[in-house]
Amino acid sequence: MGGGRGAGLLLRAALLLLAVLVAHPAAAGQLDRAGLERHFPPPLVVGEKDDRLPVWPILKQQAGSYEVFAYAFESVDLAPIPGFGGTPPDLLIALAPDGTFRDVTVLSHHEPVFLEGLGPEPLFAFVEQYAGLSARQAIRVGRPNARAAGAAPQTTVDGISMATASTRVINQSILASALAVARAKLGFGAANVGLKVEARPDLYEPLALTDLLARGWVRRLTVTNADAASAFRGTGVADPSEGPPDAALTDLYVAALDPPAIGRNLLGPTRYDALMHELGPGNHAVMVISAGPEDAPENPVGDRFVLGAVPERLAISQGGLIVNARDMAVERRGAGLAEGLPPGPWTILRIDQAAGFDPSAPWVLTETIVRERGQILSEKIARTFTVETALPADLFTRIRPDDGPSWTDPWRARAPELALIGLMLAVLVPVLSRQRGLVADRRRFALFRLGFLALTLGFVGWFAQAQLSIVTLVGLVRAATVTHDLAFLLYDPPSLVLWAFALVALVAWGRGTFCGWLCPFGALQEFVGLLARPLRIRPVAVPPGLDRALRSLKYVVLAGILGAAAAGSPLADTLSEVEPFKTAITLYFVRAWPFVAYAAGLLVLNLFVFKGFCRYLCPLGAGLALLGRVRILDWIPRRAECGSPCQLCKVRCRYGAIAPSGRVDYAECFQCMECVTIIHDPGQCVPEVVARKRGRRAAPRPVTVG
Amino acid sequence: MSAPVHFAPGRRRLLVGAAGLAALGGVAAFRAYAASRGLALRTRAGLAFGTTVALTAAGPDPSAIEAALSDGFAAMRAVEDAASLFRSDSALARLNRDGVLEAPDPHLVVLLRFALALAAETGGAFDPTVQPLWPVWAQAAARGERPGAEALRAALARVGWQRVQVGTDRVVLEPGTALTLNALVQGYAADQVMAALRARGIADAFVDTGEFGAAGAHPDGTPWRLGLADPRHPGAVAAVIAPFTGFAATSGDYNMSFSDDRADHHIFDPATGRSPRALSSVTVTAPTGLAADGLSTACMVLGRARGAGLVAARPGCAVRFTGKG
Secondary structure (H helix, E strand, C coil): CHHHHHHHHHHHHHHHHHHHHCCCCCCCCCCCHHHHHHHCCCCEEECCCCCCCCEEEEEEEECCEEEEEEEEEEHHHHCCCCCCCCCCCEEEEEECCCCEEEEEEEEECCCHHHHCCCCCHHHHHHHHCCCCCECCCCCEECCCCCCCCCCCCCCEECCCCCCHHHHHHHHHHHHHHHHHHHHHHCCCCCCCCCCEEEECCCCCCCCCHHHHHHHCCEEEEEEEHHHHHHHHCCCCCCCCCCCCCCCEEEEEEEEECCCHHHHHHHHCHHHHHHHHHHHCCCCEEEEEEECCCCCCCCCCCCCCCCCCCCCCCEEEEECCEEECEEECCCCCCCCCCCCCCCCCCEEEEEECHHHCCCCCCCEEEEEEEEEEECCCCCEEEEEEEEEEECCCHHHEEEECHHHCCCCHHHHHHCHHHHHHHHHHHHHHHHHHHCCCCHHHCHHHHHHHHHHHHHHHHHHHHHHCCCCCCHHHHHHHHHHHHHHCCCHHHHHCHHHHHHHHHHHHHHHHCCCHHHHHHHCHHHHHHHHHHCCCCCCCCCCCCCCHHHHHHHHHHHHHHHHHHHHHHHCCCCHHHHHHHHCCHHHHHHCCCCCCHHHHHHHHHHHHHHHHCCCHHHHHHCHHHHHHHHHHHHCCCCCCCECCCECCCECHHHHHCCCCCECCCCCECHHHCCCCCHHHHHHCCCCCCHHHHHHHHCCCCCCCCCECCC | CCCCCCCCCCCCCCEECHHHHHHHHCHHHHHHHHHHCCCEEEEEEEEECCEEEEEEEEECCHHHHHHHHHHHHHHHHHHHHHHCCCCCCCHHHHHHHHCEEECCCHHHHHHHHHHHHHHHHCCCCCCCCCCCHHHHHHHHHHCCCCCCHHHHHHHHCCCCHHHEEECCCEEEECCCCCCCCCCCHHHHHHHHHHHHHHHCCCCEEEEECCCEEEECCCCCCCCCCEEEEECCEEEEEEEEECCCCEEEEEEECCCCECCCCCCCECCCCCCCCCCCCCEEEEEEEECCHHHHHHHHHHHHHHCHHHHHHHHHCCCCCEEEEEECC
């Protein structure tokens, strides 16, 4: 393992050198006044920067005074969310005083997919979609063309294929920083901006109206003649009430309908389902039914009630703020309503999600009773009566927009891909561990291997976009040293699953499991390598000294990249281009020609020096090889004869991972199983063949050498 | 008495700044003329006290002007930290919350002493303790109503300038008392900004902190002019004060109204808990922004006759009334 130790020393030296050379940049805004003036040229005026928040007011001169045109800020100052490459993107955001985005511009980003390949244009087009959208709503990244396909244009932006994780991070940066500014500058926050509260559909139990009243889930607001008289006492209003003092002047039943335990029981299943369908997710419905005298002028849902309007005499409020509630003009007819529900007129009020209403927190229904004073110049005097409803919070699920786009979304959306990847791994593990099974069958195992590699290249690589890459390690190093945020990993589930598997396999078997079976570029090289024989290309024999030196090269590359990342240098992104993965797998070779030429060149090299890239250059392979030193199992069986006198496996190993002594260098092993197949094949393993020729039956069993 | 206006800054300005008039006349022409006299003119706008502000200064050295404007904004921020109700952590906001403030900000002490002296002089027509009326009116307005007599009585029970004890080491409020200095902070900020500019050697400046101050002249040699807008047609100029030096402040019903007819607005008569109904706006010019600002609010409550008497008693002050109409 002399090469390994040398590489370790090299790595440490390179890290040290880079740490000294490269300055450590802090994540902070980059624009000064002049910079902002370039983005907001006259007649707009860049105002004095706020002294509390890194926000610049952008003003507009109007008849000698100024009006606020927008609040401009850099997302990195307020929400430095690490991107796919581990560095937060920086966006210049202009938020209008009413909470709509005036403009979003990319100042800088390190998203690998937009640095090269796709180029930055799709990203620029992506952020342009925000202009005109409101920060009051939670905006989600949909699929490409989601808007054209009918997604809500006020809450959805079109995603970019091949850049799902990056666009989510950008979206989160925009929303989180805008919300921080809106809270401080626009008075957001008193209302629950973008809060999404939905009734849990699973919590249904049959309840009678009496049960609902007893639990306080349906509330009753009764105003008697005496109540009204005492409220208007001293105002000079003549008491018009005729009935007995104890009789109800108005009597209202009040209920939030969203929870099925309330709405379904009150309305019956058919009407409830129809109402919820009409309402749409995130919005709320409150029902008010009158049980009082129907023709009383005080009845808030009586004759003077205007269908489809915001009711004059009823208001819903929460935390002292009135919530906009509008009659849905739902007619009361047909059967199926709850037993005992008063027969009087009703209104079902719709509360839009944007109102920030939270039915899981206490809310108040206010009824206003208006009376007139005076005969000729009459004056209206109003009195209010209230009833509070407090429902158990666990009837609802609450999603706060500042939680950002949920990391569970991509996991749900990519469940089918995850399932197939899981299946592949579930097949691979037993096949590789049962060495006397499929592995021992040379012909069938070769077919299995080709089939599996085809899946790795076509499905894992090109379709699921789960090529593991040094970029992730760069992100990890940046997270450890600069950003302290690992959340970016969660947005790319297939890669995370493969990483987890690769790390476990690393402990058991070494780097070979990933490099030999799950690396899409590795699989591509394997297939290209099949062309060598028909093309009559003979493998080039690399002299052992040169081979050792070249093997160490990949550790130097790794050290350079990780060192740059630890130092916070963008050089890490550039150096990571030594990997052809993005060109060959992520971008299907659709990229600037130097990158395509490089990747193609490596594939041609592969015809002469099998997997030359993997063995000599690949920084990810180097990283895995270093981590693989924790490997527990020496799982490749060896015989006493291996190396002396037999050299068959050494010669047949296309990776040069077997020393002339017969020793296996697991850091270079790709787990192709060639040598394992040989040793279990009595027709191939030379000591067995010799033994059989000599007529001796009992060849010694393969032994494992530590 | 002003009260906090929890709205985004915008539509307000009875007074049209000289810089604005200059813009109408053609910035390029002014620049050329100023440059020929060897003077540079710089304006920096921003947000303070919940509204837009703008500082304009002239001088031979552009970088010195920029430095002075930065100092001007710093002076304004210091006043905001002391006495703005737009900042939940200002000294005044903390005093309202806790009822007591140890080692109060010196700006706050100056403002409170001025406010209490003016309250005594006007027999309580000017009163910094009307803050409890604000939520009563704001909540009623949200329901589309006026507050009931009972609610106003309850709030008025907590109003009274004698309920405040001011010392340099501590300020104490009686329980339930809350203060607003919104009627004074912008004028006081104009004083502070002007002092900061002067300390940087700026002789010619025009300051708009929501109230106005001017010193010297425009670099083109003409005096500063202050346009007074028509309170019912905020775009139109009703009158012009020229030459304008010193300070000017306006109180009016247009700034923040609870009713469309502007009968109810953000200035309260501490005697009734309702808005004074006689006047639409009052503009006072004075040697300090603090005096101009305080007097204009007091005049809104006192009305034409008593207001004119209050202002006439002070040297260097003048008042202009606009009735409702």
